[in-house]
Amino acid sequence: MSTLEDYFASVAGALPARVGTEPTPYDAVLLLGFGGPEGQDDVLPYLRNVTGGRGIPDERLEEVAVHYRAYGGVSPINDQNRQLRAALETELAARGWDLPVVWGNRNWAPYLADTLREAHAAGHRRILTLVTSAYSSYSGCRQYREDLARALDETGLTGELQIDKIRQYFDHPGFVGPFVDGVQGATGRLREQVAQATGAQASPDDVRVLFSTHSIPTRAAGATGPQEGVPWRDGGAYEAQHLAVAELVMDAAGLAGTPWELVYQSRSGAPTTPWLEPDINDRITELAGEGVRGVVIVPLGFVSDHMEVLWDLDNEAMTTATSLGLVAERVPTPGVDPQFVTGLADLVGERLEGATRRSDTRLGPWFDVCPAGCCLNPAGAVKPTVAGADS
Ligand SMILES: CC1=C(CCC(=O)O)c2cc3nc(cc4[nH]c(cc5[nH]c(cc1n2)c(C)c5CCC(=O)O)c(CCC(=O)O)c4C)C(CCC(=O)O)=C3C
Ligand SMILES: [Fe+2]
DSSP: OOHHHHHHHHHHHHSOOOOOOOOOOOOEEEEEEOOOOBSGGGHHHHHHHHTTTSOOOHHHHHHHHHHHHTTTTBOTHHHHHHHHHHHHHHHHHHTTOOOOEEEEESSSSSBHHHHHHHHHHTTOOEEEEEESOOSOSIIIIIHHHHHHHHHHHHHTOBTTBEEEEOOOOTTOHHHHHHHHHHHHHHHHHHHHHHHHHHTSOOOGGGEEEEEEEEOOBHHHHHTOSOOTTOOOOTTHHHHHHHHHHHHHHHHHTTOTTSOEEEEEEOOOSOTTSOBOSOBHHHHHHHHHHTTOOEEEEEOTTOSSOOHHHIIIIIIIIHHHHHHTTOEEEEOOOOTTOHHHHHHHHHHHHHHHHOOOOOOOSTTOSOOSSBOTTTTOOTTSOOOOOSSBTTO
């Protein structure tokens, strides 16, 4: 057994039982997104929302604003969620489920509280939430559960609306499948390019597969997933889930002998605070020095090709690679790939009808109801949530 397999086995053995919930007759699905600006005038107010309450000066926000300004002040994330909302609604209807899909955001219009108010006014009472984040972390799970509790409070709908949440779906075949196809195609093409450039057959070591995800503070990473008695490494459930999915993608793509690594992107915050490493650009630079000739860049941590993917990968990481003479390709995110949309409908089916809870790693299927104390923000206060054992 490899050391990773040993790690997943020891963690899986220590996790609390991951039992599913009873089937529930939901009457709407809520697609809950991050939100993004849709014009130059939106950019600073949006960034103030994201960094809300922490008093980050506008000069610092302008540094991040540059990423959005380069695209006319428009993040692609809202359009991607509009498309996903429509695709999922069509798929649910095709299965004979009368489940409209409504959409709300954490950081920009349509704001979550407005969406809940409208859903309630339209007569909906039992809402199943789908968050556009596949892994366990404060930003990707608990913060959304806090947003839901706050929106219920703000709208006065606490007790009026039942709000549950679909489990983190990092290892669901619908999420993993598009990455498998992407990695397989890109690795083959880059090997061919290397072979053409060198006039010899590419060796498996010539092309490195880099699975990239959002860096988070190391202290926050350590707090991801259930804590009691689970022997996580320093990166917590967050790192473990990404490692498990990366290994799965390589196997399923038929590339088990090809070297791969987990790397991180989009770090922010004070340089003195430790965040998960290595940074993708630093790693690409080292690999070029070691004689690697090509890199497959896999945005494993993300659901759609939003700004973190366009700026930090397509712009920065691709430039790092090509300026060092490497061949490189960035793999697509799941987006509205039919495999992903079908997988999301299957996840709805688990909760609606008790359908089989599919999961392709030893860590899953993840919890329908988050265990007490998981994914706390070590830098913040404990706030009310929904969909948790400690809610
Ligand atoms: C884990 C994670 C995900 C993946 C899970 C998920 O998808 O939720 C994610 C997604 C996203 N993050 C996004 C944008 C931003 N994240 C920021 C800041 C931060 N992210 C963090 C973590 C994550 N972030 C953290 C620990 C911070 C610093 C602390 C803080 O500020 O909370 C900042 C502030 C400026 C800065 O500090 O760089 C911005 C503008 C967008 C929208 C892109 C678009 O508009 O297309 C998306 C999808
Ligand atoms: Fe972020």
